[in-house]
Amino acid sequence: MGDATMQAKLSIRSAGKHYGAVAALQGCSFDIAPNTIVSIVGPSGCGKTTLLWSMSGLHHLSEGEILLDGSPITQPHPDIGLVFQDANLLPWRNLIDNILFPFEIKGLKPDRDWINHLLERVKLKGFEKNFPRELSGGMQQRASIVRALSLRPSVLLMDEPFGALDAFTREEMNRLVEEIWLETHTTIVFITHSIEEALFLSDRVIVLTPRPGRVKNDYPVPFPRPRTMEIMAGKDVYDLTYRIKADIYGQHDDRLTAAAE
Numbered sequence: 001m002g003d004a005t006m007q008a009k010l011s012i013r014s015a016g017k018h019y020g021a022v023a024a025l026q027g028c029s030f031d032i033a034p035n036t037i038v039s040i041v042g043p044s045g046c047g048k049t050t051l052l053w054s055m056s057g058l059h060h061l062s063e064g065e066i067l068l069d070g071s072p073i074t075q076p077h078p079d080i081g082l083v084f085q086d087a088n089l090l091p092w093r094n095l096i097d098n099i100l101f102p103f104e105i106k107g108l109k110p111d112r113d114w115i116n117h118l119l120e121r122v123k124l125k126g127f128e129k130n131f132p133r134e135l136s137g138g139m140q141q142r143a144s145i146v147r148a149l150s151l152r153p154s155v156l157l158m159d160e161p162f163g164a165l166d167a168f169t170r171e172e173m174n175r176l177v178e179e180i181w182l183e184t185h186t187t188i189v190f191i192t193h194s195i196e197e198a199l200f201l202s203d204r205v206i207v208l209t210p211r212p213g214r215v216k217n218d219y220p221v222p223f224p225r226p227r228t229m230e231i232m233a234g235k236d237v238y239d240l241t242y243r244i245k246a247d248i249y250g251q252h253d254d255r256l257t258a259a260a261e
């Protein structure tokens with residue numbers, strides 16, 4: 001299932017975004033290769049959400065452009081799916097009707113086999129008739145992932161999707177995203193405040209500077225998949241975590257300096 005042959009290369013070209021006098025992004029450039037997972041991290045307020053929303057076509061850049069396979073993204077795009085921190089399920093619709101909602105408003109015919117497969121995959125089979133209030137936070141977020149993937153996007157943008165979940169559920173969700181990606185190879189752009197999460201999931205981690213955000217560093221994450229507990233507890237992961245933290249906290253954090261001595 002899934003369509004691993006889809007290509008979806010994103011190119012961010014000198015992206016700049018101003019909110020009045022506030023420059024959120026400036027001169028931000030990088031490419032995202034098709035079928036990879038790239039995480040974007042950086043200090044709070046550095047422009048991560050602004051960048052992701054611009055990639056989705058929901059925001060217009062003040063400068064520069066974002067291209068999907070060479071075409072500028074200027075409005076929400078059928079090949080680009082979005083998952084937010086809040087699952088945003090409609091409370092008056094049950095789970096399956098929430099998943100079918102985007103098909104209704106777009107006038108598209110849902111692929112029920114694919115949706116059933118996704119529900120099975122995220123362990124929500126049997127909960128189709130439940131309303132959001134009858135689902136845990138993790139289940140709601142799994143439903144929102146199914147809702148996004150049911151449209152078979154070639155790019156999935158995820159904005160701190162598991163930030164509101166407890167640590168165990170979050171790890172479970174990370175493994176689920178990895179499993180889904182191993183199956184579909186959808187290009188995923190993932191915003192997170194957790195370096196551990198970024199290193200578990202990604203082929204690359206891009207660190208942004210403080211506002212206005214631009215690329216400070218761009219790290220390949222060369223660890224094999226699936227990323228086991230042993231890999232994640234290893235020295236290579238520790239070293240990369242340290243480097244990313246040093247990028248974000250700089251010389252201002254005595255704990256980092258102490259750890260390096």
Ligand SMILES: Nc1ncnc2c1ncn2[C@@H]1O[C@H](COP(=O)(O)OP(=O)(O)OP(=O)(O)O)[C@@H](O)[C@H]1O
Nearest residue numbers: 019022023024043044045046047048049050051211
């Ligand atoms: N609608 C808006 N109007 C004015 N300023 C905004 C608006 N949206 C964002 N900003 C400002 O732009 C900057 C970047 O915001 P953004 O939400 O993109 O950062 P972020 O890196 O995602 O932050 P966080 O990590 O805290 O979620 C922030 O300083 C924010 O105050």
